Amino acid sequence: MSELKQVKKMALMGDEAVAYAVKQADVDVIAAYPITPQTIIVERLSKYVADGELNAAFIQAESEHSAISICLGAALTGARTFTSTASQGLALMHEILHAASSMRAPIVMAIANRALNSPLNIHCDHSDVMNARDTGWIHLFANNVQQAYDLTLMAFKIAEDPELLLPVSVNLDGFILTHSVEPLEVLSDEEVLQYIPHVPYPYRIDFDKPLAYGVMALPDTYMEFRRQLYEVILKTPEVFRKAADSFSRISGRTYGLVSPYLVEDAEIIIVALGSTVETLRYVAKKFRQRGVKIGVVGLTMYRPFPEKELAKILENAKCVGVMDRAYSYGGVGGPLYTDVLTTLYKNGIKTLAADFVYGLGGRDFKLIDAEELFKKLINAIEVGRFDRDIYWWGVKE
Amino acid sequence: MIEIRWHGRGGQGVVTVSDILARSAILEGMYAQHFPEFGPERSGAPVKAFTRISDEPIEIHSGIYNPDIIVIIDQGMSRSFQSYLEGLKENGLLFLNLGDDFSKLDKSILPRGVKVYIVNARKISIEESGRPIFNIPMLGCLVKVLSMPSIKTIEEVLSKRFSEELVEANIKILRRAYNEVRLVE
Known part of the structure; x- marks a missing residue:
């Protein structure tokens, strides 16, 4: 029973909490390009990988456009995939964001919400994610550091649900949460993997059974592809509820839409x-x-x-x-x-x-x-x- | 809830010390929050950091404008001194990094009932480690007056971030300041 067990309390910054959740999620591929105020997320992850605490491919891309492209390819091989960015970085990813959702790649991305140029500003607002509003991604928002941790774990559960297979962003306010130290309760590594076990991606790239991905569709078929995206994302509330229910049973913390x-x-x-x-x-x-x-x-x-x-x-x-x-x-x-x-x-x-x-x-x-x-x-x-x-x-x- | 605002300059460890205090308080079972105000990240530029400590969950996610406590890491009575005091509550606490000469301190500019604590951070840190460290001595004064968190907990938090040598030196400095902090009558 969750109320009887000894809860482990930690003091972490928002960025650290996200990185910790991603480590516990045992991701396979991380591709990213550093940008304030998310840099600490990828710094921590690269350290986890270098120290052997996380067995993942950590790829520092030469731009955010490449980072998200790597994630898209990796997710389609069935790898559990994570990236994080902010502001201009998310803007640079923009065209691939659309591809990721319509190719049904269950990528999880943390967005350390930050203003866009110009004038240059590194601080918080939601202009970055609002530009990505209509890309077919599921967008979640954390209110505090605990939620940044919890929603990152839930994001994998939601993204990889076979009903959905959609990318999910977890938004945390730049500096206000990314650089705030707050107390949080974390799950054990075992509990996390019980909650989000690795499940095979049903349409993974397999050279023995070749499929076509991201093909061209002309006016006679394009609309039907988009209709599928329209329909599938509407299943999210139900999937969210399931993910929140099982999370609540493990953690004692309950989330609604x-x-x-x-x-x-x-x-x-x-x-x-x-x-x-x-x-x-x-x-x-x-x-x-x-x-x-x-x-x-x-x-x-x-x-x-x-x-x-x-x-x-x-x-x-x-x-x-x-x-x-x-x-x-x-x-x-x-x-x-x-x-x-x-x-x-x-x-x-x-x-x-x-x-x-x-x-x-x-x-x-x-x-x-x-x-x-x-x-x-x-x-x-x-x-x-x-x-x-x-x-x-x-x-x- | 206690609200603390730290003032100093880039390079003095203003953000680090607030971070260490919050993590230590959390480790001792309290609710705490640390957050920096990132102005220009240049050595020497004025920097602020904020700590909240409470026995209830903290919901506020905005700056501290009426602190219960102000800690000025910046040495002496700098030109910015008066602006650092902005919003300090009546009966609040003020911690200053001052040498033995505090005669220049004009208490009439302070809000009513403010208690002033001083320590000579430069002297202590140079004697203990051979180099000037201002943030840790100020933390030593603060935890003495607040009676929390314990030096042992702070040591635990420091150990996660710094080498053994550095932790040892910092704890020596912290203890000296803890013992030498003076209330200005």
Whole structure:
């Protein structure tokens, strides 16, 4: 029983926690190119391999484009495959991201979320992963270091599920989580391999039984291939639930597609991704003590979008605040806002909603920023409207 | 929850010492969090690091603006001194890397009730190891006043990162500072 066993507590940075999980997952191939703030992940992994603690091929590629290409080829041979990147590195991978999902390569990638040029900035925002939003990858978001570890293990379980065979990204906020030391509970190596045993990849490259991979498809067949991707990724919620159930039995920690907090009777609900979810929870708890009916919902899985789960949480809200750490320039709002508005509309939910673009390039989202934001939402209910639909929160105006 | 902000300059081990404190506190069963503020990563540039220690899980993932404790690793009363003090809570603690001459310390610029602790980190580290090390002596002062984490735990954390020789030298420095920290009356 998990509650009876002695739990091993460690102190690790987010990057170290991811590397530790990858080592325990006993990956076969790691291909990467170093980039801040994920560098520590591949540094640790290369040390594990050099010290003989992990029996894997560690390939330092000459670019991220090559790194992900190596991962794609390796995954199709049936190797358990990992890479990690951030920012410009993910942008450089972009064309192969599409190939990886449509060729059904169960790669796991950590993204140490970081802003994009220009101007050059090494700090956190979600512009990198939002560019990869429509690539057919499953995108998971960690709120803290423990989750970065847990979700990395779950990512292998989800990616390699024979129902899916899709690549998964685990997102952790650059510096805020990658370079934060926090306590975490880890599983034993045996427990991890019990949870994610090596399973043969059903369509692996086999020279005795040759198959065609990544072929050309003309207008008479292309659409059917894409239709398959459309259908298969929608199976993710079910696979996620299974993966979370068995993870919970081993670890005692339970994950859902969304993580609702104090939402039951909430009039105001904030939707967010990443480490900010916890900061918002901390402040929401204080507002609750003052009688404000406020709740927070974090999305553990961003793609596929947990529309049904989110709609259920938002259906009775009077006012919804959406936190976007990226923007769709010239669009109707930030990427998360657009998803939330669509969810509200498709599910017939009538509520006030506004977008809060925050924290770009690592601008700190302070407790006071959260408090002011909550006041804005309270005020919107009182006067029946927001004075804008998109706020750049914390920008110097 | 105790919130600590560390100030110093690139090359003084500001980030490392906050990291070591957090790992030691976690090893002793507490909840703790360390995170750096990465400004320009240049030797000599001002660097901040943050530590939170609590007996409950820590949910906040933002900077520390009203610390309970400020530790200034930077030697003496540098030009940045006053800016380092920003946001220090009333009745907070301030740890300074000062020699015996602290007459220049103007306590009137401090918030009400702040207690000031000093240690001569340069003297201690040069005597013990032959080179100036500022971060570990400041940690020695801090753990003496906080009564945690234990020197033994810190030694364990240091051992995971540094050679035996270096750990030994650092622990000697830590112990000296632990014993020599003074409250400025």
